[in-house]
Amino acid sequence: MSTKEGISCSREKDDGHGIQLQLGEARADMSGAGGSANNDVKMILPGATIGVLGGGQLGRMLALAGSHMGYRFVTLDPTADSPMGQVADRQITAAYEDVAAARELARLADVITYEFENVDAAIAGMLTEQSYVPQGHGLLYTTQHRLREKRAIEAAGAPVAPYAAVRSAAELHDAVAKLGTPCVLKTATGGYDGKGQRVIRDADEADAAFAALGSGGTELVLERFIRFQHELSVIAARSSRGEVRAFPAAENIHVENILHVSIAPARVPEQVRQRAEALAVQLAESLGVVGLLAVEMFLTDEGELFINELAPRPHNSGHYTIEACRTSQFEQHVRAICGLPLGSTEQLFPAVMVNLLGEHVEPALAWLAAQDVEEQGLSVKLHLYGKKDAKPKRKMGHITLLTEDVNQALAWVEHSGIWPEMTRC
Ligand code: AMP
Numbered sequence: 143m144s145t146k147e148g149i150s151c152s153r154e155k156d157d158g159h160g161i162q163l164q165l166g167e168a169r170a171d172m173s174g175a176g177g178s179a180n181n182d183v184k185m186i187l188p189g190a191t192i193g194v195l196g197g198g199q200l201g202r203m204l205a206l207a208g209s210h211m212g213y214r215f216v217t218l219d220p221t222a223d224s225p226m227g228q229v230a231d232r233q234i235t236a237a238y239e240d241v242a243a244a245r246e247l248a249r250l251a252d253v254i255t256y257e258f259e260n261v262d263a264a265i266a267g268m269l270t271e272q273s274y275v276p277q278g279h280g281l282l283y284t285t286q287h288r289l290r291e292k293r294a295i296e297a298a299g300a301p302v303a304p305y306a307a308v309r310s311a312a313e314l315h316d317a318v319a320k321l322g323t324p325c326v327l328k329t330a331t332g333g334y335d336g337k338g339q340r341v342i343r344d345a346d347e348a349d350a351a352f353a354a355l356g357s358g359g360t361e362l363v364l365e366r367f368i369r370f371q372h373e374l375s376v377i378a379a380r381s382s383r384g385e386v387r388a389f390p391a392a393e394n395i396h397v398e399n400i401l402h403v404s405i406a407p408a409r410v411p412e413q414v415r416q417r418a419e420a421l422a423v424q425l426a427e428s429l430g431v432v433g434l435l436a437v438e439m440f441l442t443d444e445g446e447l448f449i450n451e452l453a454p455r456p457h458n459s460g461h462y463t464i465e466a467c468r469t470s471q472f473e474q475h476v477r478a479i480c481g482l483p484l485g486s487t488e489q490l491f492p493a494v495m496v497n498l499l500g501e502h503v504e505p506a507l508a509w510l511a512a513q514d515v516e517e518q519g520l521s522v523k524l525h526l527y528g529k530k531d532a533k534p535k536r537k538m539g540h541i542t543l544l545t546e547d548v549n550q551a552l553a554w555v556e557h558s559g560i561w562p563e564m565t566r567c
Contacts (some may be wrong), residue, residue: 151155151374156539159313159542169540174275179219181209183276183382183383183384183481184253184274184276184481185480185481185482186252186253186479186481187480188211188212188213188478189212189213190213190214190215190252190480191213191214191215191216191231191245191250191251191252191253192204192205192208192213192214192216192251192252192253192254192255192476192479192480193215193216193217193218193248193250193253193254193255193273194215194216194217194218194226194254194255194256194257195217195218195238195244195247195254195255195256195257195258195261195265195269196217196218196219196226196238196256196257196258196261197217197219197221197224197225197226197227197230197257198219198224198225198226198257198258198412198527199225199226199256199475199527199529199537199539200225200257200258200455200456200472200528201215201217201219201225201226201227201230201257202225202226202229202528203225203229203456203461203464203470203472203525204255204257204456204472204475204476205217205226205229205230206229206472207464207470207472207473207474207476208472208473209229210473210531211473211476213476213480214231214251215229215230215231215232215427216230216231216232216233216234216247216251217230217232217233217234218233218234218236218238218243218244218246218247218521219233219234219235220235220236220237220238221235221529222235222402225527225528225529226257228528229528232250234246234247234250235389238261238265239262239264239265239391240261241265241268242297244265245271245272247273248267248268248269248272248273251273252274253273253274253275253276253479253480254269254273254274254275254528255275255276255277255475255479256277256282256379256455257455257456258455259282259285259286259453259454259455260286260332260438261279261282263279263283263465266279266282267279268463273291276382276432276433276479276481277431277432277454277479278432279433280430281429281430281431281454282454284429284452285452285453285454286331286332287330287361288328288329288330288331288333288363288451289299289307289330289361291417291451291452292305292363292440294414294429295425295449295452296535297428298425298429299424299428300421300424300425300449301447301448301449302363302448302449302450303366303368303440303448303450304321304365304366305363305364305366306320306321306363306364307361307362307363308327308356308361308362308363308364309347309354309361309362310356311349311356314327314348314351314352314356314362314364315345315348317364318342318348318364318527319345321364321365321366323341323343323344323345323367324341324342324364324367324388325341325342325350325364325365325366325367326339326340326341326342326364326365326366326367327339327340327341327342327348327351327355327356327363328355328363328364328365329335329355329356329360329361329362329363330360330361330362330363331360331361336396336398336399336400337399338355339347339399340354340355340498341367342364350555354438355389364378368440368448369442369443369444370440370441370442371441371442371443372393372394372409372410372440372441373394373395373396373438373439373441373450374391374392374393374406374408374410374414374438374439374440374441374447375391375392375394375436375437375438375439375457375459375460376388376389376390376391376392376418376419376422376436376437376439377389377402377422377434377435377436377437377457377459377460377463377471378419378422378423378425378426378431378434378435378437378560379426379433379434379435379458379471379474379475379477379478379484379487380426380427380431380432380433380435380478381432381477381478381479381481381482381483381484382432382478382479382480382481383481385483385484386423386426386427386484387423387474387484387486387487388408388419388420388422388423388426388487389406389460389467389471389487389489390408390415390419390467390487390489391406391407391408391410391414391415391419391464392404392405392406392407392408392459392460392462392495393403393405393406393407393408393409393410394459397561397563398535398563400497400499400535400537401458401459401497402496402497402561402563403494403495403496403497403555404458404459404462404494404495405492405493405494405495405517405548405552406463406466406492406493406494407489407492407546408460408491409548410441414441414445414447417447418437418439418441418447421437421439421447421449422435422437422467425437425449425452429452431454432478432479433454433455433475433478433479434454434455434456434457434460434474434475434478435451435453435454436453436455436456436457436460437449437451437452437453438450438451438452438453438459438552445534455475456471456472456475457471458497458537458540459495461495461540461542462493462494462495463487463489463541464523464525465491465493465521465523465542465544466489466490466491466492466493466542466544467486467487467488467489467490468485468486468487468488468490469484469485469486469487473485473489491521491544491545491546492544492545492546492547492548492551493542493543493544493545494542494543494545494548494551494552494555495540495541495543496540496541496542496543496555496561497537497539497540498526498533498536498537498538498539498541499534499537499538500532500533500534500535500536500538501530501532501534501535502538502560502561503526503538503539504532505558505559505560506541506558506560509536509558509560510522510524510541515554518550518554519545519546519547519550520543520544520545520550520551521542521543521545522541522542522543523542523543523546524539524541525539525540525542526538526539527539543555
């Protein structure tokens, strides 16, 4: 792998896992990056070992993409034979908080990344000291807490829905009066896929919502309910040498707060797509991201965009990039943390990605076996993550339809009858 013209490399370390090259100019680039990422920039060449905290489906797809490029992978995950463990060179099976196991990960890997954001702060700090973690742990700290995240988004000059911090039932009543109903009460930490949140439609529902979420002293945040026309997401990548690129905006449809369908490019005016992509780039730059930053947004009827959430990792709504873009989000993440030039994010085909939850797997496999989809002008790409128990609502896989006609792809999904809850597409 050659380096970009003008960047001088010097051999720094060859310990049998791969060669790391120090990039003097790239280090200089990072000096204004906001301190979130590790300033000690290195180029990690193919042949080196990438250590991943977490062994779920995101790690699995990361390892599949990176091993094509010649990287080796080791994962740390508490579940033996994890989705990533099945395709990685090695799995350390231990709890995420197990310090000895994290140290072993640091010993085996030339560079460390993570595939979920709730990484224990002590472990993240220890890894940053003992290993090369180009993403640092500042951004994890920010995105682990909704209030910190909103303040960081605002400081980056991007809009969020009006919100208020809530520490007591009395504060909740004041906040509901200020923001109006409907509004959404969320726990500041630990929520995902709609867990840890309650919609308050009327002020007299506030006490029940507080009792459900805040009674144990949990920090809460109240947000104005945004009557969005579409939910959009953009995945941006920023490399350890400061290069930034965004993938085309996807349109996301959730069912019971779990992502159901992503349509890319989003069916919104070109100038809205561009604004969404520019916001993601602005956030990645301002937050000094290294690796991927997934930015979830609401688009209102008036054309306003509000940032809902950030995720400093690959994202479910970016799975379409595997087949539809020149570079997948997973390859881009590897490139970004390894200090390689970023790949083109150009989209080659329109795509519809549909999640396969536990209840969808059996009917979807039967349906796919009975279909001649190529004849219908669709390419259907199946991804199963190797999870054993197909529990309802558990993300087991996804399919991506490559299509010239998004409506035809959506009609195919609807006609299958596998996703009966699909009503809003
Ligand atoms: P979150 O966990 O914040 O990503 O929320 C999960 C889903 O709940 C979002 O994808 C939206 O569909 C919905 N939601 C969350 N916050 C709001 C809001 N302030 N206004 C309207 N819908 C929301």
